[in-house]
Amino acid sequence: MSAATLIRNGRIEADDYQWPDDADPIPGRGRIVVGLDRWRAEADALNRNDLQVGVALPNTADIESLEHGVLERPLLVLCFPGFADGRAYSQARLLRRRGYHGELRASGDAVVLDQLQSMMRCGFDSFALRADQDPQRCLDAHRAFDLAYQPLDAATPLVSRLRRSTAP
Amino acid sequence: MYQYDQYDQRLVDQRVAQFRDQTRRFLDGQLPEEEYRALRLRNGLYIQRFAPMLRIAIPYGLLASRQLRMLAHIARTYDKGYGHFTTRQNMQFNWPRLEDVPDILADLASVQMHAIQTSGNCIRNITADHLAGVAADELVDPRPYCELTRQWATFHPEFNWLPRKFKIAFSSSTTDRAATRVHDIGVHIVRNAAGELGYTIYVGGGLGRMPMIGHAIREFLPQAQLLSYLDAVLRVYNRLGRRDNMHRARIKILVKDLGPQRFAELVEAEWAQVRATADGAALDFGDADLQRMATHFDAPAYRTEAAADRRYESAIAGDSAFAAFARRNVREHRVPGYKIVFVSLKGPGIAPGDITAEQMDRVAELADRYSFGELRATHDQNLVLADVAQEDVHAVWSALREIGLATPNIGLLTDMICCPGLDFCALANAGSIGVAQDINDRFDSLDHLYDIGEIKLKMSGCMNGCGHHTVGHIGILGVDKKGEEWYQVTLGGSAENDATLGDRTGPSFSRDEIADAVQRIVEVYLEQRRDEDESFLACYRRIGMAPFKAHLYPTEVAA
């Protein structure tokens, strides 16, 4: 998983997180990603100053009832298990609505050129590209549409706002 | 009607460019087949029994003459010279080449048309009353609300990968002509006791293999807040709708499994959260937005002197063929001196909803000359010239008659809804077009048809129910019995305000028997009705299934 090319902050970056298996011991320091279950089971051991812990959420997780500790993580990873399974889009919006400010990463089969812009607009800011993707082309994915009808994100100019400003 | 501004045009153009690139990547082997499939569906492109099929959006059924001319051009250039109007007010072409589709979409974009979200598991084309703006029983014109909703739904990034397709229909009149209660969301525009405009929201209706009538989950929603409420419904569905079985993935199953009450609570809770953030207000219609949108649908420049002209009445008196047309295909207009004229796409010898390129061009001409350059597609698969001065109706009729589109059968038995069936659809169990022909032949005497009066006959080639058979007064469903085509019949369905699902008559009928079965059903009705004013539906509701059964299956009853 960590082998995937990562697009973050609009450029290709190295993934600075380790992804230990659930059975592996927790390292002494550094950045790691664990699943939600492990985070809950071992929160005390994981909540240390010398460790930066991201949490990967299954796409069935109920964001509204998520405990605060999770929302304070520096990284949350949402999963798209199939190309056409869009549940994590709503999860992303709900996380941002609940005030989550950290890195929000998309992972899985839908993290492809044709879906990146929609993910960005729903609040994702980091993308573990599917292995077959051309990273250079994916860097331009946000250019497919340079306007939007829905008031979702600050980055894409909103049609209704443009209309109000140009109305006679 | 609505005119794109530079922003709408830019988005549609960018979509064409995106799809051109996706098609190129697919043809180059860079885009997996399964993914291209999902992407092309969102641009209206299916692969059907014989060839790709392209479904073009006609938002809420409204079409300008130049757009119809473009459809004629596409039919001629890229297809076999004809097109097909669907039960969702869209147009389908059955023979385009996949490689040509980006060019077709570019042609469409040049007249402010597209095929966006006409297929796939996303929010589909918004439909509405085909008499919007001219119907006498209308509270307000629903089209400004439809267009605002269309824009919100277009490329909505969160709701493009739903568990299943999602259809929204609007109605604003006492007669629901848009079948809203068999949609995923039906929006009824209403006024509350305080006189304020708003909506009643129905959720979870649908046809197909588990037909259901939608439940009212909110009695009154204030006018400004429509989109935030739809947003909440869609979010609950996107999170909780089933994805393990595509036959149980529509929102109607979620509503049924949770119970309408519980589903409504979840929506209300989500909606409260949306309202509590800036998102809620950001989605609200401002008064200025609504007004600006409404001006796109302003009434055309009707002439007041049109009401004084008497030529319409004298033409009726002097010509019985025209009188028949006036009686069946012309409806009263809200404005004195004007008429609503139906163009029948249900003549003998053509598949319901089919129209040739030449006919499209001629109808476009008539729209320009007599109906302010606009026309509408109905969900019964006919066309409407909605604003014809009464003095011109005779000329319109003559012109329609020359091109075979003046069959005076609107609302009658032969004005049936019918899906493409085995002739075009890969999913079909049985043919529907041939059966439609047989029934047409059987009832070819117009006098007989008039005597029967209003009957909605609806036919689908399989359980998916694209022909809306479950809400037909008479419904016919193609089923497969050991490789043979058989037909199951239901009676008493309705898609109007009193929406109900039809009841099955009993064992299905073979291809040879089905036209006869329809005739027997009609015979029972004619014999049992109280008088000519008792409609088929009213009669069925009064007398029930037994007399029909007895006449349809005489030997079984005797045995």
Ligand code: SF4
């Ligand atoms: S009802 Fe069935 S046969 Fe008819 S168009 Fe729909 S899927 Fe095809």
